[in-house]
Amino acid sequence: MSEYYKPLPKPSPTSRPFWEAARRHELTLQRCGACRAFIYYPRDRCPKCFSDKLAWERVSGRGKVYSFTVVRRASSRAFSDAPYVLAIVELAEGPRMTSNIVAAPEDVRVEMPVEVCFDDVTPDHTLVKFKPA
Amino acid sequence: MSLKGKAAAIGIGELKPVKEPGDLTALGLMARVAAEALADAGLEKKDIDGFLVGVPFSDPGMIYPASAAEVLGLNVRMLNQVDIGGASPAGMIWRAAAAIDAGMCKAVLCIVADLNKVGDQRQPVISVQREFEAPYGNIGANCGYAMIARRHMHEYGTTARQMAKVAVDQRTSALKNPLATFNDKALTIDDVLNSRMIVDPLHLYEIVSPVSGGAAIIVASPEVAKRAKNPPIWLLGAGEYANHSTITYAPSITESPIKPAAESAFKMAGLQPKDMDLACPYDCYTITVIVTLEDAGFCKKGDGGPFVMEHDLTYAGDFPCNTHGGQLSFGQPGLAGGMSHVTEAIRQLMGRGGERQVKGAALGYVNGNGGIMSEQASLVLERRS
Numbered sequence: 001m002s003e004y005y006k007p008l009p010k011p012s013p014t015s016r017p018f019w020e021a022a023r024r025h026e027l028t029l030q031r032c033g034a035c036r037a038f039i040y041y042p043r044d045r046c047p048k049c050f051s052d053k054l055a056w057e058r059v060s061g062r063g064k065v066y067s068f069t070v071v072r073r074a075s076s077r078a079f080s081d082a083p084y085v086l087a088i089v090e091l092a093e094g095p096r097m098t099s100n101i102v103a104a105p106e107d108v109r110v111e112m113p114v115e116v117c118f119d120d121v122t123p124d125h126t127l128v129k130f131k132p133a
Numbered sequence: 134m135s136l137k138g139k140a141a142a143i144g145i146g147e148l149k150p151v152k153e154p155g156d157l158t159a160l161g162l163m164a165r166v167a168a169e170a171l172a173d174a175g176l177e178k179k180d181i182d183g184f185l186v187g188v189p190f191s192d193p194g195m196i197y198p199a200s201a202a203e204v205l206g207l208n209v210r211m212l213n214q215v216d217i218g219g220a221s222p223a224g225m226i227w228r229a230a231a232a233i234d235a236g237m238c239k240a241v242l243c244i245v246a247d248l249n250k251v252g253d254q255r256q257p258v259i260s261v262q263r264e265f266e267a268p269y270g271n272i273g274a275n276c277g278y279a280m281i282a283r284r285h286m287h288e289y290g291t292t293a294r295q296m297a298k299v300a301v302d303q304r305t306s307a308l309k310n311p312l313a314t315f316n317d318k319a320l321t322i323d324d325v326l327n328s329r330m331i332v333d334p335l336h337l338y339e340i341v342s343p344v345s346g347g348a349a350i351i352v353a354s355p356e357v358a359k360r361a362k363n364p365p366i367w368l369l370g371a372g373e374y375a376n377h378s379t380i381t382y383a384p385s386i387t388e389s390p391i392k393p394a395a396e397s398a399f400k401m402a403g404l405q406p407k408d409m410d411l412a413c414p415y416d417c418y419t420i421t422v423i424v425t426l427e428d429a430g431f432c433k434k435g436d437g438g439p440f441v442m443e444h445d446l447t448y449a450g451d452f453p454c455n456t457h458g459g460q461l462s463f464g465q466p467g468l469a470g471g472m473s474h475v476t477e478a479i480r481q482l483m484g485r486g487g488e489r490q491v492k493g494a495a496l497g498y499v500n501g502n503g504g505i506m507s508e509q510a511s512l513v514l515e516r517r518s
Contacts, residue, residue, distance in 0.1 A: 007267035015264060041265045041382075067284035067386060070333035075273030086269060086276050088381045098271050098381045105333075110287040127268055 006078045008125050015042040017056050022126040025118040027061045029093060030054045040095035061116030062133060063091040070105040089114060089130050102131045135401050140230035141358040141365030142350050142514070144174025145476045149312045150346035150464040154248040159189035160204050162246035162347035167205055170349040175362035176240060181351070183211040183232055183241030185225040187468035191248040201244075210238045218503020219415055220373070221245065222350070222472035223510035227371035229352035239354045246347025247467020262379055274417060275340060277380040277505030279332035282420040285387045286334065288435065293334055295438030296419040297325035300338050300461050302446035303416065307458025309448065309489035314344055314464035325419075339419040339461070346466030348476055366482045369404065369496075370513035372397025380505040388428065391500060394509040395429035398498075402513035406430040409513075410494040411481055412452070413474035415502035416459040425500050426454075429511065448489035456481060456489050471501045475512070482516040 011019045018041075021028040030039040032046035033053030045052050068087035074080065085101040085108050101108050102117060114130040121127055146169025148162060163186075171178060184207055188197045198212040211232045215221040222245055229241035257263050257272065271277070285291045304320040307313040320338065328337040358365035374390040374397075377383035399405055406429060414425035423437035431452075432440040444452035457463050457477035460470040478497035480486055486494075495518065501510040 006270070007263065007272075009264045009268050012260070012264070041261060067280040067287070069276050069279035069283060069335075071270060071276060071279075072333060073329070073331045074270060075275055076267075076270075079270045079272070082270075084270055086271055086280070088280055088386070096381050098266050098269050098379070100269050110283060129269075 004122050006121070008122065014044055018042050019126070022118060022128050025126070026058050027116045027128060028056045028058050029095065031057045038091070038093040038095050040091070040097055059091065059093045063089045063114055063130065065101065065108060065110055065112045065114060066090040066096055067110060068101060068108050087130070097128070100129045102129050107132065136227055136230045136234060136371055137369050137401055138367050139234040140352050140354060141367045142226065142479045143353045143358050143361035143363055143365050144170045144176065144351040145349065145479055146170035146173060147312060147348040147473070147476050148346045150314050150344035150466045152249065152314070152344055154250055154345040157248060157345055159192045159246045159248055160201065163201060163244050164205060166246060166347045166349040167242060167244060170242065170351050173363065174351045174353070175360070176351065178206065180240050180357070181207055181242045182209055183229060183238035184209045185213055185215050185229060185241060185243045187221045187245035188214050188216065189247040190467050191250040207242070211241070217508035217510065219417065219468065219471035220501035220503040220508040220510040221468050222475050223499055223501030223512050224373060226350065226352055226368060226475060226512055227373070227510070230368045230371070233352065233354045240357050241352045242349060243352060244347070244349040245468040245472050247469060248345040249343045249466070259378065266379060274505055275332040275335065278418040278420055279335045281380065281386050281424065281506060282334050282418070285420060285424065288387055289438065291423065291438035293326055294322050295442055296339060296423065297322045298441045299416070299419040299422045299446065300325050302450070303455050303459040304462050305447040306456045306489050307462030309487065310457050310463070313458040313462045314342065315462045316458065335418060335420070341417045341460045341465040341470065344464035344466050346464065346469050348469045348472040350472065350475060350479065363483050364516055366479045367515045367517060368512065369515045370398040370400065370402030371511065372401070373510045375508045378504060378507050383506065387424065388434065389424050389506040390509045391425050391428035391502070391511065394511040395500065398511035398513050399430070404496065404513060406498065409496050409498045410453070411456060411478065411491050411497045412454045413478045413497065413499045414455065415471055415474055415500050416455055416461055417465070417502070419461070421502060421506070422454070422459070424506065425502070429498065429500060448486065448491055453491045456486065456491060474499050474501065478514050482514055
């Protein structure tokens with residue numbers, strides 16, 4: 001097996017629970033105890049109401065493709081295996097996430113329903129991706 | 134508090150960009166454009182008492198303004214770096230005017246220069262982008278703008294041909310700009326659509342090309358402007374806005390923060406988009422121009438595609454837009470790419486457009502755009518008769 005050469009997330013104390021859940025193949029988001037908004041990416045305070053009463057919740061993993069691009073030529077050599085589908089996924093709970101759609105590029109559409117899948121790219125790192133639902 | 138008529142651009146310096154930096158240095162380029170701008174304004178170096186600088190991507194460093202000012206031999210009463218991406222040059226103009234209006238200084242040198250040395254080893258500099266974007270391959274600006282274009286096509290029916298028209302008309306103007314990188318060959322819509330697909334739906338000719346270069350603008354008080362060689366180009370209005378850094382987390386990816394920035398600028402000027410004789414919207418990609426024309430109020434939201442088809446955007450057209458060729462034809466020398474829109478508006482309003490002069494141009498709109506439709510700085514500029 002070849003070594004994984006793409007950029008890997010370096011969790012911060014704030015984001016560590018998100019990446020630890022991903023390793024368990026669970027999608028979790030912070031939720032604001034004051035305004036009830038779901039939050040992505042992880043913060044220290046709610047970006048909407050600025051409350052610090054944030055708790056982690058497991059979410060549905062369902063969403064839709066808000067927009068996407070098929071990257072034919074990447075800006076970084078690490079992604080020389082292009083083409084790949086980069087997308088903004090709008091989660092059922094509200095927040096948008098940058099991710100990849102694991103599907104043939106020609107099958108991806110805006111507003112297409114997707115569900116979460118997990119890519120264990122290294123023994124220590126799992127990326128949160130999406131596939132057609 | 135308003136900056137209307139409180140300061141004017143009186144001199145510019147701008148280099149023809151080069152693809153390969155060779156022995157050039159960013160500081161060396163700054164010295165060249167500073168000298169050019171001083172000669173253009175008819176000022177001496179000792180007249181400069183304010184300094185705003187963009188930090189080059191190719192030679193980054195902390196505490197940059199004093200270092201650059203020392204290299205240039207400046208003694209200044211106000212100095213700072215402006216770090217709002219491609220909006221930095223437009224943002225410098227109103228910051229200079231504000232410092233002048235506050236009585237802090239009288240003549241501000243605004244300067245940017247950079248070398249095309251980043252290569253293809255780009256990595257996000259912001260930690261949250263390294264953590265949540267880079268692992269998925271969202272690196273550089275291309276992907277974000279491609280996703281804006283895709284969503285714009287979905288929501289408003291914008292077509293690839295409409296986007297391509299922006300590059301075509303700007304190239305027609307670039308043919309009359311000796312400073313433009315791509316000024317030797319006209320383009321057709323089919324040329325653009327037949328160029329290589331880089332990030333679907335954006336083709337190679339819809340994407341800005343990195344080059345090396347630099348530019349400078351001197352902004353002065355009314356008193357200094359009176360003795361300048363050139364007709365002063367007055368700042369009538371300015372507005373700035375940002376509501377996201379990464380496009381994924383923007384409230385909308387098709388409605389940009391340009392709207393509040395442009396509204397503030399036009400309100401301060403007491404003017405409307407239809408009053409403008411030319412527009413210089415930041416154009417890192419074709420879609421950027423379409424979104425800017427909509428959000429700045431030149432057409433209805435969603436009508437940017439039909440608008441660019443119905444109007445001739447060239448210097449000789451009914452809606453002169455980026456008459457220097459835009460960055461798409463001029464090239465993008467780092468932050469100096471965003472200064473090319475400001476220098477072009479100043480040049481046209483001064484009546485120095487040469488073969489591409491827009492006849493009778495007295496009022497111009499400029500927008501600077503940073504990151505992925507993130508930081509926005511809009512200006513309304515005027516030549517008084």
